[in-house]
Amino acid sequence: MSKTTSAKAKNKTSVTGYTFIKSAGGVDEYQLKSNGLRVLYHNRPETGVVTTNVTYLVGARDEERGVTGVAHMLEHMLFKPTETDVKQGIKSGKSMQFERETGCILNANTWKDRTTYYFSYPKELLNEALQIEAERMNGVILNDKELKPEQGNVLSEFDMYNGDPHFALSVQMCSTAFHSHPYGHETIGYREDIEDYTPDKLEKFYRNYYRPDNAVMMVIGDIDKKTALEAVRKSFGDIKNPDTSIPRFTIREPKQEGVRRISIERESNTNIVSIGFKHEGFPTKDWFVTNIMLGILSTGPESILHRLLIDTGKASSVDGAIEPTSETNLGLLSVTLAEGQTHNEIESLVLNSFKALDAKTISPLLKKAKAGILTDEMFARQHSLRIAQELTEYVSSGQWEVYARTPEILKSITTKDILDSIKKNFEENNLTIGYFVGKN
């Protein structure tokens, strides 16, 4: 690169108060010099809409026993009033007020590795949205008055999930699969822990993890880069990090020896066999291979298990899912049994069918699965909210730039990769099998 070109490139990326980090796939990464907050920017012209999304690198994996679900509970509390709101007489909290007065889209979600808050709004509201996000980064009031009703809501949310046999079974399977790693508990936590939350427990978590150097802000939409970055600096630039370091657990899961099993019995007509397998973290190529492998086995009428179980009347549904977590997690392949089928028989049928799979069967299915996923990606990348949602998973893995390379990774997956993935993932020492047994 010549000196002139280099200077031009520097001018293009240089923004006051920021260090330019990198660009990939139309996304630019900057870091605020004052406090280390990282900012991802992506332009989508002519929509009139901006989505801002802040991801804190903290989730259920950072919780200790007895306070499971606290990351999620805290997420709820960030919609409560901040110290600034109280001074300004805003009882409901400014984020709620913002939604109630402007009609913007606002929400949040917590997962194993991260907690994410987002707004989608007409671009004129950029400064207001960012200011709200900045105020709740460290100013939320955590006391009994605010906590108690929200605790009731989270218990209601827990019951909503737990009433679903698939969810109830997956909770038990995760805790069976992981003896030590915190992925062994669900993000929402255990009901008993939720009932025992106190403001102090939440405060400790909030102070440890909600800080600029543990957050990534995304600005995606119809706004120019300079305006976006200046607005972020204006709202977040003065927030200080605590002097303490961010607590992190490094936990290695003990080796699994043999199949692990769990069953739930409940008054119900539903019967489920769920086959859990430990898969590689996101966004490794292995993760994408496993994801496509799972699609080939269980998604759509052409899939292996649809033909084997749905078309033959042995099951009413088949579902497969893996989560984009940064470390090894439990993927699930679940079969809802038709009347008259037994758990043992379906389990054997499914696992034996995998042993018979060969390149001739997999190759055409792989070609179609890749074509479908690449098309879905094209649709997803035309909507700022969906871009933010997808990019969030890459951010929480610590490798957001892989987002830009995903289509290439998908194209590189071969039939051998899929066959190897089936063999590796469904090997006995990698399995946790769950039965939901309905009792009438």
Added chain:
Amino acid sequence: MLGKTSMKYHINKSENYSLATIIPKQTPTVSALITVDVHDERTVADQSAQLMYGDAILSGTDKHTREEFLNAVNTLGATLSVNVGSGVVTFSLKSRKEHFGKLLSLFEAMMISPLFSKAELQRIRTTVHNELIESKEDSKSIAQENLLNTIYGFSDRKYTYPIEETIECVKTTQVRHIKALHSKVLSRNWTCSIAGNSTECEKLHKTVKRITNNFSCKDTTSIHQQKTPKQVAVLSNIPSRSNIDFSIGAPLPITLHHPDYVPLSLGLAVLGRWGGFSGRLMSTVRELEGLTYGIYAKLEGFSGTEQGYWRIITFFAPDKALQGLESTFREIKKLYNKGITKAELEKFKTIMNTSQVLLNDSIGGLLSDLHSYHYNGFSLDEMKEHKNRVNSLTLDEVNKAIKTYLNPNNLTISGAGPTKTVQKNIKDFIKSV
């Protein structure tokens, strides 16, 4: 607001179809929706055939077996899906633009010469049977269906026949029943909407023209049976669930085109705007009282000529059910007795306008919005007028609509979940409203 300036909108009408197009400035993808109303009179046979039609139509043509057909669609990385419900069939086509022509050829083959073989029908009978068994514990759907069965008569499209009766009927549904339903699909007016570049829009237009030109569009009489409101509690005990799902609602004697529709929709949004946190029910029953994770109110079931209903959707733990219902009805009564405030009127005008701006973020969102208006008989000008109507609403208009239509004494409470321990309390409660 009719979308951003870089898009073009157009509606082309003929005797057999109507085509609305959105042409974004630049997009590598194409999405199209085609909706056909096949309702005449709801019967259990009709309901069963509709449950089976979606799978049947995707099960091959005279030139493709099911396997070959699915393979051809999936090789394109495209989506060709069929949704059938309440007498309405919607085909959804999605692909990259370079594959849209091939996808349309497959769609045309599927519509002109579907296979409808006996062997495939036997497979579908089993699949639908198993799905129906699984749906016996779908408390949310059961609560809604039971509510609608108190609002609409047996012959209305929104009536749902009991699962056991439907299971029996599915067993006897034959190829001729599916063929008869398909003939209806071909002989009714098609509402088509597409978002894609002009070449792809033209391809869809030609395909639709070719398919529908083979059939003459028949005038039909569709039965609509809305009942008078009934203050009653309908409860289904599903012990495996943790929460009780509630659908609380009443019929409304107006259509989408009625002058009271827009003021009523704003008034109901103040009570429980769908999604988000801005409704009064979310601020009180959830936020202040902590009784549920979500509680919303909405207008539903409206179409161009048919009257809809209003519904509150929520769930409560069994031990909080009574308190939850009391809080919900307190808010409904407050709205009914006192109406909304001037500040709420202005706030919700802004909210409704913002939701229009946010549609511009996604071509899929714009298409779905346009298709809904298009299907319900709005021209582009009427759609614009309907959307702008919100800006001229007065407080008097909104509160008058609330007083006319949202009487809490007309409401049916439908609950599904672990209701056994609270049945008596809920039945006593509805009598006291």
